[in-house]
Amino acid sequence: MSAPLLDIRGLRKSFGGLDVVRGLDLQVGQGERVALIGPNGAGKTTVFNLINGYYAPDAGEIRLGGVDLVPIAPRRRIRHGLARSFQNIRLIGHLTVLENVLLGAHVHAGGPLAMLLPLGLGRGRRLREEARARLAEAGLADHAGSLAAGLAYGLRKRVEVVRALMARPRLLLLDEPCAGLNTQERGALLAELHRVAEGGVTLLVVEHDMHFVGGLCGRAAVLNFGEKIAEGTPAEIAREPAVIEAYLGHAPERYAHA
Amino acid sequence: MSGYTAAILTLLAINIIAAYAAWLPLAAGQVNLGTAGFMAIGAYSSAVLSNEFDWSLPMAIAAGAVCAGGLAMAIGGPVLRTRGLYLALATLAFNEVVRGILINLDVVGGAAGYPVIGHLGLAPIAACAAGVFLLALWLGASRLGMNLHAIEQDETVTALFGVHVPFTQLAAFTIGGVLAGLAGGLYGHHFSFIEGQHFSVLLSVTIVLSVVLGGTQTVWGPAIGAAFFTLLPEIFRGAAAWRYVLFAAAVILVMAIRPQGLLTRADLMRLRRVVRLA
Amino acid sequence: MIAQQLVNGLMLGGIYVLVAVSFTLFFGCLNFLNFSVPALFMLGGFLTWAGVAAGLSWPLAVLLALTVAALASLLVERLTWRLQRGGPPLIPLVSSLGFLILFENLVLVRWGSDARAIPSPFGDANWRIGDVVIGLPQLFGLILSISLVFGLQALLKRTKLGRGIRSLAENAETATMLGVEVDRVAPRLFLLAGLFCALAGVLFSLSYQLVSPYMGDQVALKGLSAMVLGGMGNIWGAVIGGLVIGLVEIFAVGALSADHVNVVVFGILLLSLIIKPTGLFGDPALGQQKL
Numbered sequence: 160m161s162a163p164l165l166d167i168r169g170l171r172k173s174f175g176g177l178d179v180v181r182g183l184d185l186q187v188g189q190g191e192r193v194a195l196i197g198p199n200g201a202g203k204t205t206v207f208n209l210i211n212g213y214y215a216p217d218a219g220e221i222r223l224g225g226v227d228l229v230p231i232a233p234r235r236r237i238r239h240g241l242a243r244s245f246q247n248i249r250l251i252g253h254l255t256v257l258e259n260v261l262l263g264a265h266v267h268a269g270g271p272l273a274m275l276l277p278l279g280l281g282r283g284r285r286l287r288e289e290a291r292a293r294l295a296e297a298g299l300a301d302h303a304g305s306l307a308a309g310l311a312y313g314l315r316k317r318v319e320v321v322r323a324l325m326a327r328p329r330l331l332l333l334d335e336p337c338a339g340l341n342t343q344e345r346g347a348l349l350a351e352l353h354r355v356a357e358g359g360v361t362l363l364v365v366e367h368d369m370h371f372v373g374g375l376c377g378r379a380a381v382l383n384f385g386e387k388i389a390e391g392t393p394a395e396i397a398r399e400p401a402v403i404e405a406y407l408g409h410a411p412e413r414y415a416h417a
Numbered sequence: 418m419s420g421y422t423a424a425i426l427t428l429l430a431i432n433i434i435a436a437y438a439a440w441l442p443l444a445a446g447q448v449n450l451g452t453a454g455f456m457a458i459g460a461y462s463s464a465v466l467s468n469e470f471d472w473s474l475p476m477a478i479a480a481g482a483v484c485a486g487g488l489a490m491a492i493g494g495p496v497l498r499t500r501g502l503y504l505a506l507a508t509l510a511f512n513e514v515v516r517g518i519l520i521n522l523d524v525v526g527g528a529a530g531y532p533v534i535g536h537l538g539l540a541p542i543a544a545c546a547a548g549v550f551l552l553a554l555w556l557g558a559s560r561l562g563m564n565l566h567a568i569e570q571d572e573t574v575t576a577l578f579g580v581h582v583p584f585t586q587l588a589a590f591t592i593g594g595v596l597a598g599l600a601g602g603l604y605g606h607h608f609s610f611i612e613g614q615h616f617s618v619l620l621s622v623t624i625v626l627s628v629v630l631g632g633t634q635t636v637w638g639p640a641i642g643a644a645f646f647t648l649l650p651e652i653f654r655g656a657a658a659w660r661y662v663l664f665a666a667a668v669i670l671v672m673a674i675r676p677q678g679l680l681t682r683a684d685l686m687r688l689r690r691v692v693r694l695a
Numbered sequence: 696m697i698a699q700q701l702v703n704g705l706m707l708g709g710i711y712v713l714v715a716v717s718f719t720l721f722f723g724c725l726n727f728l729n730f731s732v733p734a735l736f737m738l739g740g741f742l743t744w745a746g747v748a749a750g751l752s753w754p755l756a757v758l759l760a761l762t763v764a765a766l767a768s769l770l771v772e773r774l775t776w777r778l779q780r781g782g783p784p785l786i787p788l789v790s791s792l793g794f795l796i797l798f799e800n801l802v803l804v805r806w807g808s809d810a811r812a813i814p815s816p817f818g819d820a821n822w823r824i825g826d827v828v829i830g831l832p833q834l835f836g837l838i839l840s841i842s843l844v845f846g847l848q849a850l851l852k853r854t855k856l857g858r859g860i861r862s863l864a865e866n867a868e869t870a871t872m873l874g875v876e877v878d879r880v881a882p883r884l885f886l887l888a889g890l891f892c893a894l895a896g897v898l899f900s901l902s903y904q905l906v907s908p909y910m911g912d913q914v915a916l917k918g919l920s921a922m923v924l925g926g927m928g929n930i931w932g933a934v935i936g937g938l939v940i941g942l943v944e945i946f947a948v949g950a951l952s953a954d955h956v957n958v959v960v961f962g963i964l965l966l967s968l969i970i971k972p973t974g975l976f977g978d979p980a981l982g983q984q985k986l
């Protein structure tokens with residue numbers, strides 16, 4: 160295998176004495192779809208925050224396409240092909256869905272002078288068309304003109320994914336994209352993410368829905384108390400005793416001989 | 418039109434320009450309590466240029482606006498690198514420094530004030546206000562405007578999408594400085610007299626309050642707020658103090674009930690739908 | 696001459712200390728830049744005059760003024776901070792500016808804008824040490840304000856309320872989780888901080904014997920400078936900041952003129968915000984947000 164797109168080594172982070180990420184190693188190859196799973200509080204969101212620079216790591220490396228991200232300002236990391244969605248939706252409520260999605264394309268909008276142009280003019284015209292097209296692809300075309308704050312939870316969750324895609328990332332980080340979505344919406348999201356992955360985008364997904372993970376990801380890494388306790392295909396992971404223990408909180412005696 | 422109406426309308430036009438000056442940083446969640454200070458810079462520098470150097474009024478007023486904008490950039494640069502509430506403090510300090518200097522500056526009359534020779538009537542001032550409104554419409558529809566709103570609601574996420582937050586805020590603050598300078602220059606050349614005392618923090622505060630009252634989410638908010646503040650005493654023809662009591666009570670009440678101000682983006686969209694159906 | 700200025704500066708600084716501590720309590724504990732502080736200061740000073748002018752005895756007038764200011768501070772809590780808790784810090788700030796204008800103009804409506812002379816209950820009592828004159832009311836004010844800060848320190852350290860306030864300062868969210876009833880602690884904090892600045896207003900009127908509806912503006916702006924200089928949210932920083940600003944003001948009057956004081960004091964504020972916004976002893980992590 161060639162050098163992985165995302166290469167995390169020895170990553171550590173603690174908050175006031177609480178070790179939240181403890182020496183994590185994680186590699187994600189170009190075009191791969193990897194799940195990062197683990198019980199609540201395992202440190203998954205913190206890993207995402209470290210990757211996109213909201214927190215500075217205490218130790219360790221994070222490389223994206225061979226480039227060390229750690230010294231790069233959070234604001235610049237998106238230019239290296241990194242975009243994400245948030246566990247607790249972070250859309251701009253009093254902007255429309257279309258505007259929120261256009262915010263995702265900020266890095267493609269041009270220099271300071273282009274900021275002064277109205278959204279649909281100049282280079283912004285093509286971006287707006289792209290945004291409309293992506294919203295339509297996600298089945299959200301009808302909502303383009305609505306204020307984000309007025310949308311149902313599931314829809315907002317989906318808009319976040321589209322917004323991240325507008326950055327045309329190489330690596331897309333999704334933090335619990337299914338949470339709060341109904342079965343039908345999960346199906347639509349799964350289809351969309353398959354399309355995205357086929358377009359060459361690498362996916363790293365935090366998700367509790369193992370059915371969804373199984374349908375999307377070829378590989379999963381399990382985090383517990385900030386450490387990787389298992390890694391493998393979703394099916395292998397589901398059989399791993401350490402994983403079952405992590406989720407149940409005790410040794411799986413009853414399953415031990417199964 | 419009676420002289421009285423003209424005077425009210427002129428004041429309204431100037432207040433509207435000042436409101437847009439405060440609106441740009443406010444849209445990004447930055448409180449500029451130095452708007453009156455920037456107005457003073459615009460008023461005094463344009464007055465000196467037209468009085469002492471015989472510049473034409475448009476040139477002098479434009480130069481005054483540029484001076485105010487330049488100063489805004491110089492101050493905003495370092496201050497905006499720090500967190501939100503510091504800007505309120507720094508601009509407040511700036512306002513007091515400017516006022517203190519002007520009161521002590523004898524070449525412009527010191528505390529006695531400074532007469533301005535050139536005079537502008539309602540028509541050119543109203544034209545400027547209309548121009549500023551169009552500019553605000555333009556900026557409101559621009560990516561800058563969108564980024565400002567995004568920063569106001571979620572600075573962290575906006576930055577993660579690659580927006581240079583301090584730079585964007587500085588742009589808004591600087592354009593605001595230019596507009597405040599313009600308002601000051603027009604004020605001086607209309608009332609033919611300026612004094613440091615007029616450009617107090619209290620003036621800055623009332624400008625900010627009227628914008629927030631009108632609402633920062635839409636381009637119309639500042640104009641609504643400025644109109645409310647300017648026309649209120651005409652509705653209640655009482656003592657000046659009552660005007661402030663009512664204004665302040667209105668601000669507190671509106672902030673308590675709907676902190677987004679009188680007109681929100683959602684209202685505007687609803688309004689548009691109604692108009693389209695009719 | 697220098698000794699006299701030193702004394703005068705410290706006396707004046709004593710007033711700024713109380714105002715700065717008030718600001719810093721609001722800011723450090725609630726991340727709230729409370730601009731109603733100047734109005735509460737004014738209510739303390741002005742209503743003391745109003746009470747005395749209406750024939751009340753001194754202690755009664757002071758008590759009345761403090762009570763009104765405390766109620767006003769509670770009103771501010773109800774209509775600003777409580778409603779907007781957790782939202783953008785801009786809105787409570789704006790509302791508190793509204794309260795500043797409201798209270799000042801209510802007083803203006805009732806009593807007019809003239810400055811009023813207020814007789815001191817202590818007369819012109821003073822001490823002379825060599826050439827240096829120490830006004831007794833001023834000295835009393837300085838001692839009282841420093842003792843109050845010590846009292847505040849003890850209260851924050853030792854009492855349940857103090858622990859509640861300190862955990863609010865850590866983070867309102869976690870404070871709620873830890874069982875601190877934010878809605879019970881916050882009003883008491885408003886009461887406490889409101890009384891601090893109202894008392895400063897009383898002391899100011901006793902010391903300088905002049906009140907007006909706008910008396911709070913200039914003093915509170917200097918208290919604000921003191922808070923920033925000492926480091927926002929730091930109580931002892933506010934004390935040092937207050938004394939420094941008092942000294943700077945008196946020496947600026949001596950070296951330049953009374954008219955230049957604002958330029959110097961606010962110049963210092965502006966510069967310290969530009970150069971070192973966390974002040975001398977500030978906590979740089981204050982106001983950080985979680986993702």
Ligand SMILES: Nc1ncnc2c1ncn2[C@@H]1O[C@H](COP(=O)(O)OP(=O)(O)O)[C@@H](O)[C@H]1O
Nearest residue numbers: 174179197198199200201202203204205206985
């Ligand atoms: N900024 C922070 N300060 C202190 N503790 C934090 C912070 N961020 C996360 N934590 C703690 O780190 C642990 C892991 O959190 P998180 O990464 O959100 O878990 P997950 O996403 O796996 O549910 C939790 O115990 C959480 O309380």
Ligand SMILES: [Mg+2]
Nearest residue numbers: 203204205246
């Ligand atoms: Mg999480």
